[in-house]
Structures are given as C-alpha cells and as structure tokens.
Amino acid sequence: MTIHSNLNIVPFVSVDHMLKLVLAVGTERFLTELAEVIEEDFRRWEQFDKTPRVASHSEQGVIELMPTSDGALYGFKYVNGHPKNTREGLQTVTAFGVLSDVDSGYPVLLSEMTILTALRTAAMSAVAGKYLARPGSRTMAIIGNGAQSEFQALAFKAIMGISTLRLYDIDPTASARCAKNLEGQGFTITICRSSQEAVEGADIITTVTADKQNATILSDNMVGPGVHINGVGGDCPGKTELHRDILMRSEIFVEYPPQTRIEGEIQQLPADHPVQELWAVMTGRLPGRSSERAITLFDSVGFAIEDFSALRYVRSKLAETGLFLDLDLIADPDEPRDLFGMLLRCEQKLKNT
C-alpha cells in the first residue's frame, strides 16, 4: 500500500484507527517500540528546533500548540487541559497532531493524539526509569489511578520489568477500575488505603494525580533512599504533587529546562537549582543517578519532541496496517498558480452532472 501517491491527500489516523493500531501491534510492543523512537530522538536532541509550548489560557483551562522540527520533518501537537471537563463527562486532555515534510511544507500525517499522548507519556516515563531507577526494580507504587495509570503500568512492565503494583487513589473506585483493567496482564496488584501504604517497599513511585493545585501527594518522610520518583502529574504552573523537601533531597532530571522550570515540580525551587537534562544522561554527557542510595526524580511535563517521536512512530506503522483514511486536506490545482481555476473546473463538473 502506498501512502499519498497524491500530495493533496493526507493520511488521517482516527481514534478508532489508533485503538486498532495499538491492538494490532500489541500494547506492550507498541510502548516498547515507541520508547525506542523517543530514545532515538532524545539522543539526537541537538538536531531539534526547541521552543516552549505556545499557550492560550482561559479561566477554564488552557489550549496549547507544541511545535518542533528536526530539519527533515516538522511536527506539532494541539492539546487542551481543562480539569473541570470530567465533571461534564468530557476528557480533561484531548489532543491531535500533524507531521509535515520540511522540504515542501506539506502535511504527511494527521493523527488523533488523546490516546497517543497517554502512550507516549508512559513510554517516556519508562525510558527515564530505565536510565534513572536502580537496576532490578520490580515494584512500583502508582498514586493517582486515573486515565494515565494503566499505560504507566504497562510501559514500566514492558520496558523495565516491573511486575508488582501498589495502587492508591483518593477515589477507591479509580483504583478498583485500574486493577480490573490490568487483570490478566501478569501483574501482582495491591490496592492500598493511603499513599503511605502504597509506597511501602516500592522501588519506583509514580505520582499521576489530576487536580490543578499545589498538592502534597508525597511528603518527605515517605521517600526512602534509592527510590526513583516518576513525577507525572505536576505539569503546569500552580500544579505540583511533591513536597519541596523531597525535591531538595533528590537528583532531578528534566526534559527541557526552560519549560520544566515553569511547569514542573521545580517551579517550587529557585531558577538556578541544578537539574540534569535527560538527553544528556542518555548520551553519557551527564552521570545520571550518583549512587544506589540516591533519590532520583524524573520531573515529567511532556515535551514536543516526544509527540514528534510518537507521530513518527505511528507514521511508520501505516503502510503495513492500512489503519488510516485518506483526507482531502491540501488544494492541488493542475497548475500550481491556478487556484481560482479549481473553482471554475469544479463548477463545470457540477453543471455536467
């Protein structure tokens, strides 16, 4: 199957196609391969145009555009964040994205990214965990058992070999649903009655709560030596999950400092507090975890390059699966300068039929 023999046609991956694509590949394999593409792109970090996201804030939430380019492909994601949406039966976060050919400026892929963002966020977390957590980590606490939790669990299983989960959510039905959704996937799962209980014996602590506020999901006494914290939920100004004292004891790793300083847990710290960039750890320029007893923190906020990697990965799967539609998105006159002629010929055609 050829993708866009006609340049006016842009392949479109709908929500339905994305679900089928993930199932066709297999969720764990999808996460593993996606993690590989993210790692590949992080290793060539310096090739990318990087810019903080372009945000439009309102009282109810935020709409953002996240562009980046590696010089050959250009990608951007549209994503909203509206915490009050769940009360109205809507998603807090929805997203879609586009990949384009830099040489011509023509789009080559339009894709849903609500599901894809959940997958790429989990894959990114697991890649960071692979570099930062103690080798042999098997038990993960997940605090916050909403839409992102199962994806996190599967990514850490596929990429790091996590086999035991300790779940906690202020809403016990959320933990129950997470446990039920993960049935038969090979985990040993304990539902806990407090964060304190959840972190007992955990090698990795994933925090992924949703409230837009400065919360304290983890307090200082709950985090023992050697733990890796995967901090996913603190991802915009005024929204953090960790007590400042934990940050002061941790070795902190980030995606893109100019963005994380504004959006991440480290918004609680002075602007010159030392952090390590993850890409530099991956390429060996920075040391990463300093010792077995160090506390490492991946202060995840989600960066445009991860979306770029995700779109690139999805595009690579289209020819073999055929899971896309052809979208008539780009005007393609026979003679490039004759746009108005398209209108005349369309009129003629309508008259003739």
Next chain:
Amino acid sequence: MTIHSNLNIVPFVSVDHMLKLVLAVGTERFLTELAEVIEEDFRRWEQFDKTPRVASHSEQGVIELMPTSDGALYGFKYVNGHPKNTREGLQTVTAFGVLSDVDSGYPVLLSEMTILTALRTAAMSAVAGKYLARPGSRTMAIIGNGAQSEFQALAFKAIMGISTLRLYDIDPTASARCAKNLEGQGFTITICRSSQEAVEGADIITTVTADKQNATILSDNMVGPGVHINGVGGDCPGKTELHRDILMRSEIFVEYPPQTRIEGEIQQLPADHPVQELWAVMTGRLPGRSSERAITLFDSVGFAIEDFSALRYVRSKLAETGLFLDLDLIADPDEPRDLFGMLLRCEQKLKNT
C-alpha cells in the same frame, strides 16, 4: 442537520467541500459575507488574544502556526510558504485550520484553508480598500497575476464596485489566464505590457507578486496623488515589493504592527515610523485617509484574526449546506477517566466480530 451531537466528532471541510461551499454560496456573496465577519471581528479587536505567528524556518521555506482567541472560540492556522514549490508542481502556500471551544478545549471545526486563505486575503484587502481608497474608485491595476489575483479582483468588485482591471505580470501567460478565468464576471480587462502601463488611470493598485526577495514592483514616479495601494505580496522578512520612497510619501495602514514591522513593506522603515492600525480606523479612533490627494497604503501581511473570522464564517455555513464530513478526532470514553478501557472494549468488540 445537527453539527456534532457527539463531542468526539469534529466536522471537517475538505478541499472538495470548500470548493462546493464557495460555489453554493456564490463566490462574490461568499467574499462579501466573509468581509462582513472580518470587519465585525476587527471592530472588537481588543477582545482578542494577539501574538505574532510561531514560525519554523528552513532553507526551503517556512512553516507557521497562527493562533488567536476571542475568549469564546480559539482558532489557529497551519500555513507553509515554500517559493520553490511551484517549480515542483506544488503550491507555494498550503494551509488548514482549526476552531475550538475555549470552555472545553474541544475542536469544533477542521478545515482546509489553502482556498479559504486566498478568499480571506482578498476579502481583507477589499475591506481595507473600502475604508482607505477614494470613494468612487472603479479602476484597479493588479501587478502579479498568480493564484491570488482573481480573488482580489472579485472581492474588490463585490465590496467596492471595481469594474475595470489592468493586469500585468512578468509572465504574460499568467495575465492571459487571469483574464480568461474572469471572463463573464462583468469586468472590463486590459492586459498591459509593463507595470507602468498597468497603473495608468488606476484608482487602486494591487501588488501581489510571489518572489521571495526585495523587489521594486512599483517605483516612486509611478504612483500619483489619491491612489490607494493594496500591497499584498510583501509579507515576510526579505520580501518587499515597493520602493522605499513610496512608503515615505504614503499614509500607511497595517493589521498588527508587531508582525507587520517584521514582515511587511515597512520592514524597510525605522521601527518608529508612524502607521495606523486598521481596526482603529474602522472604529473611528484614527482618521484613515487624510485627503483626496493622499496616497494610502494597506501593508497587508495576513493576521491570525482574519483566519479566525474565515473559520467562524465557514462554520456558520455548515448546517445549511451539509458540506462537511464527520471526523472521529477526539477520544470519547464512556467514563472520562477510563481511556485504557476504550482499548479493552475495542479489543472485545474485535474478538466478537
């Protein structure tokens, strides 16, 4: 017909649907109504979030995102500019855009915008002409007879009563095609052998050439008193059409100064050279043309609010025409926090069939 009873469905206007929509409404009526919406939005200029476009430059061209919001709706356009594309049988400029509900962050329209941008640029020019050109203007010179020329001609006919066209292009076949495309539309058309000849007796001079360079399409001696110049082609850094001396003699009107200072004809002038904002002329805060003999210049570069207006107008036409497709763009789980459950239910459904 109801538009998106299901919030996961986003109406999509393809290139084919856009052509049919323009024809169903009628090109001149479309331009007139679109001009009214642009004027409406310019008159409430202060309600909008305004930001210069977000550009990603490469050797071959540029890809830009142009977002804006009025607090109720959010819109953005993706647009590329690749002058070398025409040599490869591609469009120099292609575009698509999205309109979203600020309250939920959910997209409510995805539309092709290559054709729509041509229409909105022409409608914008004619709105500016209505406020700036001498009353009773009937003759327009069009220098540069490429993809934008017919749209300019029809917009100035529909909105200002222009009936006589004087065409010039360095490529005579472009002028011939423009004249042929406009046959039967009620114009008196003269094809000219030089810019000098084209501007003779013109009340309005439209410059809309495409080369990415600092060119001199009009020199100072060619512009007489009372003329309105509609400068469309000078629209990015390093791309201008008018001799600096013309600018010095003109009363200059712009869309959004921070953008026009970088992209427009006035990039040739000091950053403090006086200009009037068009929205302020429309609302009577600034005087506009000072006298019958003044030379007025609309230094058009194209601003995000015009695209917002165009998307808003197209959206208003969907229910009556039905010229759109339903796109499955937004993940819509039965329970908002149960994104992973969608995957499980999809798997179950595939097993059952």
